[in-house]
Amino acid sequence: MKQIRIAVVGAGPAGCFVVTELLKHPSVSGIDVLDRRDQPHGLVRYGVAPDHAHTRRVSVLFDRALADDRVQFRGGIMVGVDRTVDELRRAYDAVVFCTGAEDPRRLDVPGGELPGVTPALYFSRWVNGDWTDAGAFPLHARSVAVIGNGNVALDAARLLVQPEAVLKDSDIHPAALARLAGSSVRDVYIIGRRGPAQSSFGEAELRQLGEIPGCRVHIDLHELDLSEADRQEIADRHDDNLQLVQDALHDLESRTWPDAERNIHLLFRRSPVAVTGEGRVEGLELCRNRLEGPAGAQRVVPTDEIRHLATEWVITAIGHRSMPIRGLPFDEESGSIPNLHGRVRGCERVYVSGWLRRGARGLIGHNRKDAMEVVRAVMEDVLSDV
Numbered sequence: 001m002k003q004i005r006i007a008v009v010g011a012g013p014a015g016c017f018v019v020t021e022l023l024k025h026p027s028v029s030g031i032d033v034l035d036r037r038d039q040p041h042g043l044v045r046y047g048v049a050p051d052h053a054h055t056r057r058v059s060v061l062f063d064r065a066l067a068d069d070r071v072q073f074r075g076g077i078m079v080g081v082d083r084t085v086d087e088l089r090r091a092y093d094a095v096v097f098c099t100g101a102e103d104p105r106r107l108d109v110p111g112g113e114l115p116g117v118t119p120a121l122y123f124s125r126w127v128n129g130d131w132t133d134a135g136a137f138p139l140h141a142r143s144v145a146v147i148g149n150g151n152v153a154l155d156a157a158r159l160l161v162q163p164e165a166v167l168k169d170s171d172i173h174p175a176a177l178a179r180l181a182g183s184s185v186r187d188v189y190i191i192g193r194r195g196p197a198q199s200s201f202g203e204a205e206l207r208q209l210g211e212i213p214g215c216r217v218h219i220d221l222h223e224l225d226l227s228e229a230d231r232q233e234i235a236d237r238h239d240d241n242l243q244l245v246q247d248a249l250h251d252l253e254s255r256t257w258p259d260a261e262r263n264i265h266l267l268f269r270r271s272p273v274a275v276t277g278e279g280r281v282e283g284l285e286l287c288r289n290r291l292e293g294p295a296g297a298q299r300v301v302p303t304d305e306i307r308h309l310a311t312e313w314v315i316t317a318i319g320h321r322s323m324p325i326r327g328l329p330f331d332e333e334s335g336s337i338p339n340l341h342g343r344v345r346g347c348e349r350v351y352v353s354g355w356l357r358r359g360a361r362g363l364i365g366h367n368r369k370d371a372m373e374v375v376r377a378v379m380e381d382v383l384s385d386v
C-alpha cells in the first residue's frame with residue numbers, strides 16, 4: 001500500500017476536521033499540522049467567547065485527532081514566511097491550507113482609523129489571552145458602539161456588561177478579567193445596517209442578553225416592524241432560526257425590566273457615516289436607512305436622518321478576509337484562494353478548506369463538510385498515481 005504523507009497548514013476547526021477525515025484512510029501514514037501559533041484550535045481557542053464552554057468543548061474532539069500516532073503538531077511556524085509553499089510541496093504528497101480569515105474588515109468612513117475603533121476579533125483575542133496589547137482599547141469608556149448584527153457583535157456586547165462574578169467562572173484570560181472587572185461601561189449600542197429580518201443573530205445568543213444580571217435590553221418596538229418583503233424573505237430562507245430570532249426580539253422588547261446599572265440597546269437600519277473625535281473616538285454619526293426593493297433583493301438606501309451617539313469606543317464586527325500566502329494565488333475581491341472543490345487553481349496537490357476556502361462565513365461545524373469534500377479530492381488525486 002502506498003504510504004502517504006500530508007501537511008495541513010492551520011490547526012483551527014478546518015485543519016482539525018481535515019485531520020479527522022484523513023485519519024480514516026489507512027494509506028495516510030503521516031500528517032504534519034503546522035500552525036503559526038504555539039497552540040492548536042484556531043478561533044475555538046481565541047475567538048469563541050470564553051463564557052461559551054459548551055462551544056469550546058469541540059476542542060476535545062480536535063485534541064483526540066491531534067494525539068493520534070500518525071499526527072504531529074508543529075506550532076510556531078508561519079507558512080509563507082518560515083516555510084515556503086514550494087518546500088512543503090516537495091516534502092509531502094499533498095498540502096492542505098486551512099489558515100482561516102484573520103484580517104478584520106475596516107470601518108470605511110471618515111474617522112474609521114481613530115484610536116478607539118477596535119475590530120471585534122482583536123477584542124475576542126484579548127479576552128482569550130491571544131492579544132496582549134490592550135493599550136488601544138479605551139477601557140475607560142462608559143458608552144460603546146458595536147457595529148454588526150451577528151453573534152460576534154452579541155459576544156462582545158455581552159462580555160462588556162457581564163458582571164465580574166459571572167466572568168470569573170468562564171475561561172476568560174485573567175488580565176482581561178481584571179481590566180473588565182473595573183470597566184465603566186454603562187451603555188452598549190448594537191447597530192445593524194439592515195433590519196431584524198436580515199440579522200445573523202442566533203436565537204440562543206440573543207436570549208442570553210436577557211439573562212445578564214443587572215443589565216437591561218432596550219429595543220424600540222417600531223424597529224421590529226417587518227415589511228411584506230421582510231416577511232417573504234424570512235419565509236423563503238426556510239431558516240427556523242430567523243423566525244425564532246424575531247420571537248426572541250419581541251420577548252426582550254416586551255419584558256418588564258427592573259432598574260439596571262447597565263444597558264444594551266439594539267438599533268436597526270442604521271449605518272455609521274463618520275466616527276468623530278479629536279485624536280480619539282468621541283462619537284458616532286449614524287444615518288437611518290430604508291430598505292427598498294423586492295424580497296431577496298432589498299437594497300439599503302441611506303436617508304438624511306442623522307443621529308449622533310456619544311461613545312468612546314467603537315467595536316467593529318463586520319467580517320473578515322483571509323490573508324494572502326506567498327506562493328499561492330489569491331482572489332483580492334473575495335479575499336480567498338481560488339479553488340475548485342478545494343483544489344487550488346494552478347497548484348497541483350495543494351488544497352484549501354474552511355474560511356480560507358469559503359470566506360469568513362459559518363459556524364465551526366460547517367468546516368466539517370468542507371473537510372469531507374477536500375479530503376475526498378486529496379485521496380482521489382494522490383491515489384490515482386499509485
Ligand SMILES: Cc1cc2nc3c(=O)[nH]c(=O)nc-3n(C[C@H](O)[C@H](O)[C@H](O)COP(=O)(O)OP(=O)(O)OC[C@H]3O[C@@H](n4cnc5c(N)ncnc54)[C@H](O)[C@@H]3O)c2cc1C
Pocket residue numbers: 009010011012013014015034035036037040041042043044047048049052055077078079080098099100101102120121124152325353354355356361362363364365367
Ligand atoms: C470572534 C469569533 C467568534 C466565533 N464564535 C463562534 C461560536 O461561538 N460558534 C461557532 O460555531 N462558530 C464561531 N465562530 C466561527 C468559527 O470560529 C469558524 O467557523 C472557524 O474558526 C473557521 O475555522 P478555520 O480553521 O477556517 O479558521 P481559524 O479558526 O481562524 O483557524 C486558522 C488557523 O490557521 C493558523 N494560521 C493562520 N495563518 C497561518 C500561516 N500563514 N501559517 C500557519 N498557520 C497559520 C491560525 O493560527 C489558526 O490556528 C466565531 C468566529 C469568530 C471570528
